[in-house]
Amino acid sequence: MTRNLSPLFEPSGVVVAGVSSHPGKFGFVVLHNLLSCGYQGQIFALGRSSGTLLDQPVIASLDEVPQDAAELLVVCTPPDANEELLRAAAARGIKAVFMVTGGYSEAGPEGAKAEARIVALANDLGLVLAGPNGQGLVSPPVGLCAQIVAPYPPRGRIGVASQSGNFVSAFENYATQTGIGISRAVSAGNAAATSLADYLEWFADDPETDVALCYIEGLKDGRAFAERVRQITPHLPVVVVKGGATSGGQKAAASHTGSLATNDRVFDGVARQAGLVRAATIESAFEAAATLATQPLPSGGQTLVLTTAGGWGVITADAITRHRRLNLAPLPKDLQASIDQLLPPRWSRNNPVDFAGGETRDTIPEILNLAAAHPDIDAIVQLGLGIQGNTAALTRLGPFYPDHGLERIVDFHERQERRYAEAAAEASSKHHTPVLVASEIAATDPRNPMVQAVKDSGRLCYASADRAVEALGHLVSYAQWRNARR
Amino acid sequence: MAHVEPNRSGLLEKLFVPTLSEAHSRTLVADAGVLVSSWASAETAQQAAQAAQTLGFPVAVKLCGDAIAHKTERGLVRLKLTDAASVEAAAAELLAAALPEDGPVNLLISPMVTGNRELIAGLVRDDQFGACVMVGVGGVLAEAIGDVAFRLAPLSPLDAQELIDDLASQTLLGAFRGEPAVDRSTLVSILCALSTLAQDPNIVSVDLNPLIVTDGQPVAVDALVEVAEAQS
CATH class of the missing domain: 3.30.470.20 (ATP-grasp fold, B domain)
Structure with a gap:
C-alpha cells in the first residue's frame, strides 16, 4: 500500500518549529529557505517567544496556527521537546513531520529509545514522519525548500530519496549545473518511520516524477526492499548508488557459493533482477537519471555514432564495442546511400559516420533526422559539436572583432551551433530515438552556444563521449529489462 | 534423509552447519531436476571395483561422508581410473585415509565426464x-x-x-x-x-x-x- 506523502511534498502550509534568530542555526536556515524560494502556502515560525524574524511573526504556541492551516511541520527542536510538539501539531491538523533534529538512533541506545517512542507516537497520531536526523526536503513544483543544505534546484522530473543528506545536495548541484531538474528531493535521515521504499512508491504515483534517484547505504530488510521496488520499476525507472557495497568481501563459508556471495555481487544481482539501474558513482547516477528523464526509451542497443571529429568517433566506437549492453550498429545500406547524397565521397561510409569536414550548413540536421528515423538504429551519439562555437568565441574576443566581416561569421557559427543542438532534440523527439550530444566543451566552456542550446532543449550535454556511452548503457539496460517483461 | 553424526573433533562446528554426503546431496539435487553424472556407492574396495565395471571406465572414486565437505582439498578424490585393479587400490587407500572425525564414510564411484x-x-x-x-x-x-x-x-x-x-x-x-x-x-x-x-x-x-x-x-x-x- 503506497503511503500518502502528499502532505510532505505538497503541504497546504508549513510550520517551522525551533526557529532561531541566529543565522547559523538550522531553525533559521530552514525558515530562510522556505521564505526565499517561492512557496505559496502559509508559513508559520514557531519559537520560544513571540517576536519577528525575517519580517515574519514568530509565534510561541501552535495554538496560534489556525486549524488545518498547515499540513507540514519541520522540526528543528531538541528531542526532549518533540513528543509534546507532535501531539500539539496533530491536534492543529498537521499531517506530516520532517524531523531535522539529530540525537536519535544515530547517537546511541538512549537516542534509539527516543526514536522508537517518536515513531510509535507518530503512528498513533496518524502522522507521516520523515527523518529524524535528515537535512530536509525540496519540492520545486510547489516552491517548497525546507532544507538546511543548498542549492534549491530547478524544477524537473527527477525524484531524489537519499540516505545521505549530502548526496541530496550533490544531486541538487548537478541539477543546477545541467538544468535537468528535480521534482522532489528528500533526505531520509534515519528513515525511522518512512523508508526509501515508501518514497519510491509515492514517486511512482507522482505525476511530477518520471525517474527516481536513490542513494542507499543500509537496508533494514533487503528482501522486503527488493520485493517492493520490483513493483515500482516497471512504471518508474529507479537509479541507485549503493554505498558500502564492498564492505563484505569473500567470506569463509562451508560452500563455494557462500564464499562467492559478497555483498556487492548479491546486491548487483538484486538490482538486475528488480530492474534497478545501478550506477557506480554519484556523478554517473545523476547522468543516468538525467538520461532516463530526458531521452526516449530505446528498443535495443544498436548505436550509431555521428561525428565531425574523427578521433572522438574512434574512441566512442571503442567504448560502445566494449560495453556489454551496446552494439556498434552496422551502417544500414539504405542509410549509407542516403548519406552519400548529402556528403562528398570522403566521408567514412561506416559507423562511426565521420563527416570528414564534408558537411555544409544543413548536413548535420538532415543526417541526424535520417539516422534517428531508421528502424535499425536504436540510439545515436552525436560528437564534434561546439567546435564552431569555440572558434566564434576566440574570434569574438580577439582584437579584430567585429570588423573584417567577423561579426557576421561569429553570428553564423553561433547560429549553426544552436541549430545542431535543436536538431538533435527534434530528431530524437520526433522519431523516439535517444540522441546523446557529447562534448568536453560542456565542462570546459558551458557558455558555448551549442552547450547552451542543448540545455535549453531540456537535455543533458554529456561532458565526454565516454560518459554519454555509460549513460546510454544504463538507458538501454533498463529498456531491455522492461521490454522483456511486457 | 541424511544421517548426521558428528564425531568428537570439530563437533560444535559440524552441528551448526552439517553437510550431506555427496551421495545424499546428489540424490537431493537429482530429485529437484538437476542432471547429475551416474554414480554408485560402495562400502568396500572390492564393491567399488565391481561398481566401476558396471558403470564403465574411466571412473572417479571419492571418499564420502556427511562430515566431509571438501574432498578435493583433502585429497579424497581419485580421477581417471581405467581398470578394476586401479579402482580397488585407490578405494583401499581412500578408506584408509578416513579420519575418526569423519564419522561413517563410504565410496562413491562415478564415470569420468569429459568436457573442457x-x-x-x-x-x-x-x-x-x-x-x-x-x-x-x-x-x-x-x-x-x-x-x-x-x-x-x-x-x-x-x-x-x-x-x-x-x-x-x-x-x-x-x-x-x-x-x-x-x-x-x-x-x-x-x-x-x-x-x-x-x-x-x-x-x-x-x-x-x-x-x-x-x-x-x-x-x-x-x-x-x-x-x-x-x-x-
Whole structure:
C-alpha cells in the first residue's frame, strides 16, 4: 500500500518549529529557505517567544496556527521537546513531520529509545514522519525548500530519496549545473518511520516524477526492499548508488557459493533482477537519471555514432564495442546511400559516420533526422559539436572583432551551433530515438552556444563521449529489462 | 534423509552447519531436476571395483561422508581410473585415509565426464536478501576467477536467462574448442531447480561444482548440500 506523502511534498502550509534568530542555526536556515524560494502556502515560525524574524511573526504556541492551516511541520527542536510538539501539531491538523533534529538512533541506545517512542507516537497520531536526523526536503513544483543544505534546484522530473543528506545536495548541484531538474528531493535521515521504499512508491504515483534517484547505504530488510521496488520499476525507472557495497568481501563459508556471495555481487544481482539501474558513482547516477528523464526509451542497443571529429568517433566506437549492453550498429545500406547524397565521397561510409569536414550548413540536421528515423538504429551519439562555437568565441574576443566581416561569421557559427543542438532534440523527439550530444566543451566552456542550446532543449550535454556511452548503457539496460517483461 | 553424526573433533562446528554426503546431496539435487553424472556407492574396495565395471571406465572414486565437505582439498578424490585393479587400490587407500572425525564414510564411484568447460551453480542464504541462486565459471579456480552472478530465489526462467547473460565469460558459453555451445535451457532448468530447493528452509546452501559441460550439456559431477539441522 503506497503511503500518502502528499502532505510532505505538497503541504497546504508549513510550520517551522525551533526557529532561531541566529543565522547559523538550522531553525533559521530552514525558515530562510522556505521564505526565499517561492512557496505559496502559509508559513508559520514557531519559537520560544513571540517576536519577528525575517519580517515574519514568530509565534510561541501552535495554538496560534489556525486549524488545518498547515499540513507540514519541520522540526528543528531538541528531542526532549518533540513528543509534546507532535501531539500539539496533530491536534492543529498537521499531517506530516520532517524531523531535522539529530540525537536519535544515530547517537546511541538512549537516542534509539527516543526514536522508537517518536515513531510509535507518530503512528498513533496518524502522522507521516520523515527523518529524524535528515537535512530536509525540496519540492520545486510547489516552491517548497525546507532544507538546511543548498542549492534549491530547478524544477524537473527527477525524484531524489537519499540516505545521505549530502548526496541530496550533490544531486541538487548537478541539477543546477545541467538544468535537468528535480521534482522532489528528500533526505531520509534515519528513515525511522518512512523508508526509501515508501518514497519510491509515492514517486511512482507522482505525476511530477518520471525517474527516481536513490542513494542507499543500509537496508533494514533487503528482501522486503527488493520485493517492493520490483513493483515500482516497471512504471518508474529507479537509479541507485549503493554505498558500502564492498564492505563484505569473500567470506569463509562451508560452500563455494557462500564464499562467492559478497555483498556487492548479491546486491548487483538484486538490482538486475528488480530492474534497478545501478550506477557506480554519484556523478554517473545523476547522468543516468538525467538520461532516463530526458531521452526516449530505446528498443535495443544498436548505436550509431555521428561525428565531425574523427578521433572522438574512434574512441566512442571503442567504448560502445566494449560495453556489454551496446552494439556498434552496422551502417544500414539504405542509410549509407542516403548519406552519400548529402556528403562528398570522403566521408567514412561506416559507423562511426565521420563527416570528414564534408558537411555544409544543413548536413548535420538532415543526417541526424535520417539516422534517428531508421528502424535499425536504436540510439545515436552525436560528437564534434561546439567546435564552431569555440572558434566564434576566440574570434569574438580577439582584437579584430567585429570588423573584417567577423561579426557576421561569429553570428553564423553561433547560429549553426544552436541549430545542431535543436536538431538533435527534434530528431530524437520526433522519431523516439535517444540522441546523446557529447562534448568536453560542456565542462570546459558551458557558455558555448551549442552547450547552451542543448540545455535549453531540456537535455543533458554529456561532458565526454565516454560518459554519454555509460549513460546510454544504463538507458538501454533498463529498456531491455522492461521490454522483456511486457 | 541424511544421517548426521558428528564425531568428537570439530563437533560444535559440524552441528551448526552439517553437510550431506555427496551421495545424499546428489540424490537431493537429482530429485529437484538437476542432471547429475551416474554414480554408485560402495562400502568396500572390492564393491567399488565391481561398481566401476558396471558403470564403465574411466571412473572417479571419492571418499564420502556427511562430515566431509571438501574432498578435493583433502585429497579424497581419485580421477581417471581405467581398470578394476586401479579402482580397488585407490578405494583401499581412500578408506584408509578416513579420519575418526569423519564419522561413517563410504565410496562413491562415478564415470569420468569429459568436457573442457566447468561451471558452478549454487544456492546460498544471504543475511540481507535471503535465498539467492548463483551461476558462474566453476571448477577449482571458481573463487579465484570470481565470474559469478546472483539472483534472488524464487527466480523465473527469464530471471535465470538474464542471470546467465550477466556472466562476463560469454565466450565460454558459446561453441568452444570443437564442443557445441552450452545448452542454455538446461542451465536455466538447473537454476530453477536450485530456486525450488530454496523453498525448503532446512537447506542452507547447495554447491554444484563443477558442472562439466559435455556435448553442450552441463552435468553435475559433484554436489554439496548444507542443511540447517539433522534431518530424519
